[in-house]
Structures are given as structure tokens and as C-alpha cells.
Amino acid sequence: MTITTAPPSPPARRPLTSPGRAGWSDRAFRGVSLGCGLLVLVILGLIAVSTTREAWPAFSHDGLRFFTSKRWAPSADVFGSLPFVYGTVVTAIIALVLAVPVSVGIALFLSDVAPRRLRRPVSSLVDLLAAIPSVVYGLWGVIVLAPWISGVYDRISDVTSPVPFVSTLFAGPSTGRGLFTAGIILALMVTPIITSITREVFDTVPVTAKEAAYALGATRWEMLRAAVFPHSRAGMTGAVMLGLGRAMGETIAAALVIGSSPQITAHLFRSGDSMAAVIANEFGESGGVHRAALIGLGVELFALTIVVNVVARTIIARGRRNG
Amino acid sequence: MSTLLLGTVSPARRLRNRLATASIWLSVLVAAIPLAFVVTYLVRRGAGIVDWKFLTGDIPISSRLRGPGMGPAVLGTLLTTGAATAMAVPLGVLAAVYLNEYGKRGRLAGVIRFLSDVMAGVPSVVMGLFIYTVWVLRFGQTGFAGALALGCLMLPIVIRSAETALQLVPNELREASAALGARPSRTILTVVLPAALAGVVSGALLAVARAAGETAPLLFTIGTVTESNRHLFDGTNTSLSAQIFINARQPFEGAIDRAWGAALTLIVLVFVLTAVARLVARRFTVR
Numbered sequence: 001m002t003i004t005t006a007p008p009s010p011p012a013r014r015p016l017t018s019p020g021r022a023g024w025s026d027r028a029f030r031g032v033s034l035g036c037g038l039l040v041l042v043i044l045g046l047i048a049v050s051t052t053r054e055a056w057p058a059f060s061h062d063g064l065r066f067f068t069s070k071r072w073a074p075s076a077d078v079f080g081s082l083p084f085v086y087g088t089v090v091t092a093i094i095a096l097v098l099a100v101p102v103s104v105g106i107a108l109f110l111s112d113v114a115p116r117r118l119r120r121p122v123s124s125l126v127d128l129l130a131a132i133p134s135v136v137y138g139l140w141g142v143i144v145l146a147p148w149i150s151g152v153y154d155r156i157s158d159v160t161s162p163v164p165f166v167s168t169l170f171a172g173p174s175t176g177r178g179l180f181t182a183g184i185i186l187a188l189m190v191t192p193i194i195t196s197i198t199r200e201v202f203d204t205v206p207v208t209a210k211e212a213a214y215a216l217g218a219t220r221w222e223m224l225r226a227a228v229f230p231h232s233r234a235g236m237t238g239a240v241m242l243g244l245g246r247a248m249g250e251t252i253a254a255a256l257v258i259g260s261s262p263q264i265t266a267h268l269f270r271s272g273d274s275m276a277a278v279i280a281n282e283f284g285e286s287g288g289v290h291r292a293a294l295i296g297l298g299v300e301l302f303a304l305t306i307v308v309n310v311v312a313r314t315i316i317a318r319g320r321r322n323g
Numbered sequence: 324m325s326t327l328l329l330g331t332v333s334p335a336r337r338l339r340n341r342l343a344t345a346s347i348w349l350s351v352l353v354a355a356i357p358l359a360f361v362v363t364y365l366v367r368r369g370a371g372i373v374d375w376k377f378l379t380g381d382i383p384i385s386s387r388l389r390g391p392g393m394g395p396a397v398l399g400t401l402l403t404t405g406a407a408t409a410m411a412v413p414l415g416v417l418a419a420v421y422l423n424e425y426g427k428r429g430r431l432a433g434v435i436r437f438l439s440d441v442m443a444g445v446p447s448v449v450m451g452l453f454i455y456t457v458w459v460l461r462f463g464q465t466g467f468a469g470a471l472a473l474g475c476l477m478l479p480i481v482i483r484s485a486e487t488a489l490q491l492v493p494n495e496l497r498e499a500s501a502a503l504g505a506r507p508s509r510t511i512l513t514v515v516l517p518a519a520l521a522g523v524v525s526g527a528l529l530a531v532a533r534a535a536g537e538t539a540p541l542l543f544t545i546g547t548v549t550e551s552n553r554h555l556f557d558g559t560n561t562s563l564s565a566q567i568f569i570n571a572r573q574p575f576e577g578a579i580d581r582a583w584g585a586a587l588t589l590i591v592l593v594f595v596l597t598a599v600a601r602l603v604a605r606r607f608t609v610r
Contacts, residue, residue, distance in 0.1 A: 023506075025506075026506045029511070030507070033417045036415070036418035037417075037435045039414060039478070040439045040478070040482070041434075043478070047445070047449065047450075050453060050457045051449070105346060105347045106351055108347050109348065113347050113348070125351075125355055128594075129354060131532060131594060132361060132536075132590065132593075133535075133536025133590070135536065135586070136361070136590060140360070142571055217331070219332055219339070219340035220340055220343070221339055221340040222336070248446070249444070249447070249448065251446065251448040251539040252564075252568055256571055276446055279448050279452070280448060280539055283542065295452055298452040302445065302446070302449045305444055305445060306441060308444075309441045310441055313441060
């Protein structure tokens with residue numbers, strides 16, 4: 001380390017602790033570092049204030065209907081955000097349904113199941129999933145996945161067509177771009193987040209608890225159920241909430257594969273739209289109230305993700321304190 | 324340990340254990356398959372396109388045209404990410420210094436720590452809108468505006484990773500420095516930060532890798548160009564990520580090819596940064 005190899009400084013002429021200039025510089029350094037810390041608060045506050053101000057024309061133009069109306073028609077100057085909220089929530093839920101079991105599985109693999117040799121490669125695999133930029137997932141999704149998966153969707157809708165409720169969800173025809181495809185791509189992106197946090201939580205399970213379970217004759221699965229899961233419930237909930245926040249805010253990949261049609265539909269294989277996606281897709285060609293409405297969607301998204309993240313972080317922090 | 328006992332375990336329990344173990348292995352496979360597909364497609368579609376001419380040539384004016392050119396995007400990505408790093412890393416490290424060296428377990432430090440975690444969860448598209456409203460509306464679209472948006476995204480990541488690095492510095496070093504008569508600020512600058520350097524650098528590189536791949540914050544802040552723009556504060560710019568997004572939406576083969584080429588270039592850049600970060604972390608934390 002550098003400290004040990006650094007040449008000894010010449011003996012100081014004046015005591016370093018003398019008051020005056022040195023004391024002042026010390027206080028200044030503390031002040032500057034505090035200022036940098038406070039920057040976080042300032043930025044979060046500024047985001048809320050400045051985006052709300054620019055979105056105000058849309059809020060005053062549509063009033064409460066901005067949040068409750070199902071109709072989004074920029075050409076007719078009608079801006080209701082509900083279809084996008086719906087698409088955001090539905091795609092995020094699909095993503096979680098797909099990603100949570102896989103993420104928990106990988107986390108268990110890394111904490112309790114994996115042979116020592118496999119631990120590092122698998123944890124690199126998770127890092128790789130996280131390192132791929134969202135736009136690259138989007139490009140792959142729209143050019144490779146969507147055309148292929150539309151055939152799979154068609155087959156699923158054929159098979160499920162006699163089943164009453166399920167046939168509505170999986171009704172065709174599909175172009176391959178839609179809510180479900182967006183959910184799949186989002187699942188790929190939230191898997192590393194949920195995995196890394198649940199793994200952190202699993203690692204805090206006391207070894208004594210695990211050994212106690214084994215000593216009572218438990219199989220590994222019974223040990224996981226008796227010792228690991230009860231201990232990790234709070235942390236896992238927090239991790240899932242963080243994944244939810246990330247899935248709701250994910251923009252570019254969703255913008256490419258979601259199909260971009262502002263409708264509320266129960267047909268998961270058909271196209272929809274999400275808040276983040278519509279901002280990315282329409283911002284460039286927008287103006288006036290339309291642009292304000294898009295910024296308004298951003299304000300709504302900001303508020304939603306802040307709530308989700310605050311809840312998630314609170315749960316995780318509490319779990320850590322108790323654990 | 325469990326294998327020794329399995330002889331006394333009933334078949335039903337043994338089956339359940341087998342099934343659980345199998346599904347845990349399966350979940351790893353489920354995550355690996357799409358990753359393998361994405362990477363192979365990237366290499367297969369991108370490898371034939373990326374060459375020196377592609378990395379340096381101008382972007383065709385019409386996306387119908389075939390042929391190379393992502394030079395302006397390569398330059399734009401380096402420029403905006405570099406400027407964002409120059410802003411976010413010093414500020415983030417100083418904030419981490421406050422959290423770990425001054426604020427410690429205090430209430431204000433707790434609030435800042437909590438809010439920087441929350442800030443890390445703010446969607447990147449919202450950061451883009453934020454910079455659009457406070458900067459672009461007044462000063463126009465420039466590379467610098469994009470750097471501001473990326474910097475906002477990097478800041479919380481840098482803060483938390485730098486704080487972790489500072490926590491790993493043994494307290495004895497601080498005490499030894501204080502015993503020699505050094506003031507807190509001098510201890511931090513000449514003892515604590517150099518000792519934490521590896522962790523700080525690797526955390527910062529991971530933040531850079533994340534920022535280099537971001538698209539949404541750049542869409543509204545840097546505009547687009549087809550010729551290289553070296554000026555950070557003057558005129559619109561572009562980036563690899565933005566070009567992938569723009570070209571992926573075109574129906575033309577030339578545009579799709581350029582999107583794959585840009586994606587491969589971007590991925591290589593991100594992977595190199597990530598690999599260097601891990602190397603730095605591993606190389607220096609072992610000692």
C-alpha cells in the first residue's frame with residue numbers, strides 16, 4: 001500500500017494542530033464534503049420541482065383527468081395517462097413473476113448449493129447479465145426475440161383457447177411485440193438486481209441455524225425452508241420491491257418491444273405501452289401541451305418509483321438491523 | 324453432511340429434496356440461455372460490420388443508406404461519459420468521505436445514505452427529463468447536457484461504492500495518522516483515500532460502465548449529429564446507445580446493420596470497463 005512506501009515527511013516546523021489557517025482549511029474540507037453529500041438531497045428536490053413545473057401546462061390542461069382518463073390522443077389534445085400506468089404495472093408484474101423464482105434460485109445456488117468451482121463463473125454470469133446495456137437487450141428483443149416468439153404465442157393461444165379465463169389473457173394474433181415480450185426483456189434486466197440482494201441476505205443466515213437444521217436430520221431443502229427462508233423474508237421482499245422499481249423505470253428496451261399502442265387490454269400478447277417507453281418514443285416529435293404531458297408522465301413515474309424504492313430500502317434496512 | 328444422513332430419509336422427502344435441487348440448478352440455466360443468445364447474436368451480427376472504417380467514419384445522412392459509420396457516436400460516448408465521470412466521481416467520493424469520516428452513524432448521514440440509495444432507483448428517463456427541464460430549455464442540447472444527466476445517474480453509485488471502500492480502511496491507519504499530529508482533513512487526503520484507492524476506482528469504473536450504456540437520459544439532452552462534434556459545450560452530439568435506439572427502429576437493412584455494429588462496440592467498451600474494475604478490485608484488496 002502507498003502509505004507504507006511513502007517517504008517520511010520532513011519534521012514539521014510548526015505544530016500541525018495550531019489554530020489559524022490550518023484549522024480553517026480543516027473546517028472547509030469538512031464543509032465541502034458535507035456539501036457533496038447534501039447534493040443528493042438537492043438533486044432529488046430539484047427533480048421534483050423542475051419537472052412538475054414544466055409539466056404544469058398538461059396538469060392544468062387536463063386536470064384530474066390526466067391521471068384517470070383512458071384516452072391518450074395527442075392529435076386531439078387529449079392526454080390521459082392511465083393506459084401507460086397500466087402497461088407499466090402489467091409489464092413489471094410479468095417481469096417479476098418470471099424473474100423472482102429464477103433470481104431466488106440463483107441466489108440459493110450461490111449461497112448453499114453450488115460446488116465451490118462453479119461459484120465464481122455463475123456469479124460472473126449474473127454480473128454479465130447486469131452489464132449488458134438496456135438498449136442492447138431492446139435491439140435483440142425487437143429483431144431476434146419478437147419475430148420468433150410470435151409463433152410461440154400463436155401456439156399458446158391455440159392451446160389455451162378453450163379455457164375460459166386464460167384464453168382472454170393469451171388471445172392472439174400477436175406481432176411478437178407486446179406487453180408479454182416487454183415483460184420477458186424486463187425480467188432479464190431485473191434478475192441480477194434481485195439475485196445480488198437476495199444473495200446478500202442469504203449470506204447473513206447464521207451458520208449455526210443451518211447446522212442445527214441439518215443436525216435435526218433435515219434434507220437440504222428442509223434446511224432451506226426451516227433456516228434460510230424465515231430468516232430472509234424481509235430482505236427478499238425488499239429485493240423484489242427494488243426489482244419492481246427497476247422494472248417500472250426501465251425505458252429503452254420496453255420502448256423497442258412493447259408495441260407502442262396506448263390501450264388497456266387484458267390480452268398480454270398484444271401491444272401496449274408504458275410510461276417510460278412512451279416518453280422515449282414520443283418526446284422527439286412532441287411540442288406544447290403534448291411535451292408537457294410527457295414530462296407529466298415522468299413526474300408520475302418519478303413519484304411511483306420513489307414510493308417503491310423508499311418502501312424497498314426501508315424493508316431491507318430493517319431486515320439488516322434485525323438480522 | 325446431509326448426504327450421510329440421507330440413508331435414513333424417507334423416499335418422499337428425498338424426492339422433494341432432489342426436485343428442489345434440480346430446480347435451483349435449472350434456474351441458473353434459465354438465466355444463462357438468454358445471455359448466451361444475446362451475446363452470440365451480437366458477435367455474429369456485429370463482427371462483420373465493425374472495422375476501423377466503422378469506428379471512425381461519419382454516420383450516413385439517410386438511414387436508408389448502407390455502409391459504415393459510427394465514428395461520431397464513438398466520440399460522443401467517450402466525450403459525454405468522460406465529462407460525466409469528471410463531475411460525478413470527485414463529488415461522489417467527497418460525499419462518501421462525509422458519510423464515512425464525518426457523518427458516521429449520525430442522523431444526517433443516515434438520511435443522505437438512504438436518499439442516495441433511493442436516488443439510485445430513480446429511472447434514467449426521469450434523469451433525462453430533469454436535465455432537459457433545468458438545462459436544455461435554457462442552454463440547448465449539447466454533449467455537456469448529456470454528461471450532466473449521466474453524472475446524476477452515476478453519483479449515487481459512486482457514493483455507495485466509495486463509502487464501502489472507505490469502510491474497509493482499518494481504523495489503526497487513521498489513529499496512527501492522528502497520533503502523528505495530522506489534522507482530520509490531512510489524514511483523509513493522504514492516508515485514508517490512498518488506502519481506499521483500489522475500491523474507489525473499481526466502484527467508479529462500474530459506474531462509468533453503467534453510464535456508457537445508458538440511452539434514455541441522452542435522448543432529450545444531446546440531440547443527434549451525423550458528423551463528429553468534438554465540442555462538449557457547443558452543438559448537438561450523439562452516442563452509441565442513442566444510435567442503436569434510433570437505428571433499431573428503422574426498417575432498413577443498413578440501419579439494422581449499423582445498430583448491431585454499434586451494439587457490439589458498446590458491449591466491448593462496457594465489458595472492458597467492467598473487467599478492469601474487477602481486476603483493480605481483486606489485485607489490490609487481497610493484500
